[in-house]
Amino acid sequence: MxxxxxxxxxxxxxxxxxxxxxxxxxxxxxxxxxxxxxxxxxxxxxxxxxxxxxxxxxxxxNLKKTNDQLVAENQRLRNLLRQDFLVNDTSHTLVVDSIKVDSIEQYRRYFYYPAKVINNSVTAQNNYITISRGTAQGLGKDMAVVSPSGIVGTIVNVSPNMATVMSLLHRNSRVSASLLKTGETGSIEWDGKNPQELTFKNIPKSVQIKVGDSVVTSRYSTFPAGEMVGVITHIGEQKESNFYLLTVKPSTNFYNVQFVYAVKNLQKEEQDAIEKATQKQE
Incomplete structure (x- = not known):
């Protein structure tokens, strides 16, 4: 005082x-x-x-909280996409008492798991991405990985809480893709040089193509059909063949990818089993 x-x-x-x-x-x-x-x-x-x-x-x-809310909302909306469900064949119906009533999950084909990118390489010839989910959160090998803007790669290794993704920027990466306008299917590859340029092969020269045309995943891909791959930036030709050699700019910015979605094909095991059984019969 x-x-x-x-x-x-x-x-x-x-x-x-x-x-x-x-x-x-x-x-x-x-x-x-x-x-x-x-x-x-x-x-x-x-x-x-x-x-x-x-x-x-x-x-x-509050950005982190807001971002987490947006990721959760995007996951919910992705899991409601119409193309992630198969239409039930109503022409013939087999009624079995043990079948669950009012269960739409039995017709779902894809399910999306959000994950954060915790490591990423771009400048190597064989690039990988590490994400913050693993077997404990439902992930497994060979699952497709996409970003909000396009495809990212495929899971090649998984631990309880992490997974390694073979990036689209990998020389062994092969993705079945198609032209959005015409539907012709080819193969997306990377030559290990420019991260901004993918190679799109096996598209016939009879197809009319323009620079700026969109390329998406096909129905035969590991990815859900219709996922954005990129846009055509250059139209070339494969020598001594009837096919184009197209250059595609990837829609995913691999320099700044932060959040992704791992895609689980809920019918993959059944598809693999019947295809292996068919091969054994030959």
Missing amino acids: RNVFLFIRRYFNFLFFVIMQVIALYMLFQYNRFHEAAFMNVSGEVTGRISRQYNNVEYYF
Whole structure:
């Protein structure tokens, strides 16, 4: 308490001046309309700037929460896409008492799992991406991986909580793709050189193609059909063949991919089993 009195005594003149100034300004703005209006304008502008800065800071610290909410919402919407379901054949119906009633899951073909990219290479000839999901979260080998803008690669190794993805920018990567306009199917590959250029092969020269045409995954791909691959940037020809040699710019920005979706084909085991059984019969 003694220190407080000593402080007041030492700075009495200055404190008295400040108090009188505050009282004078209050009386000026309170009883003079012109000065009151000017004060309100200035104080409103200052308050608005402070509020904007505060909102910007608050928004920055809430970005992670907002981003997580968007990822969850995108996952929900992706899992409601019509092409992820198969239409039930109603021409012939087999009724079995043990079949679950009102269960749409039995007709679902694809399910999407969101994951965060925790490691990524772009400049090598064989590039890989590590994501933050594994077998404990439902992932497995050979699952397709896509981003919000296009395809990314295929899972080649998986642990309980992580998975390694063979990037589209890998010399051993092969993806069945088709032209969006005409539907002709070919193969997407990478020559290990420019991360902004993929090679699209096996499209006949009889097909009319233009620069800017879109390329998507085909029905025969590991990926769900219709996923964006990229756009054609150059039209070349394979020597001594009847096929084009097309250059495609990938729609996924591999330099900045942060969030992806691992795609589980719920009918893959059944498809693999019947195809292996058919091969054994030959």
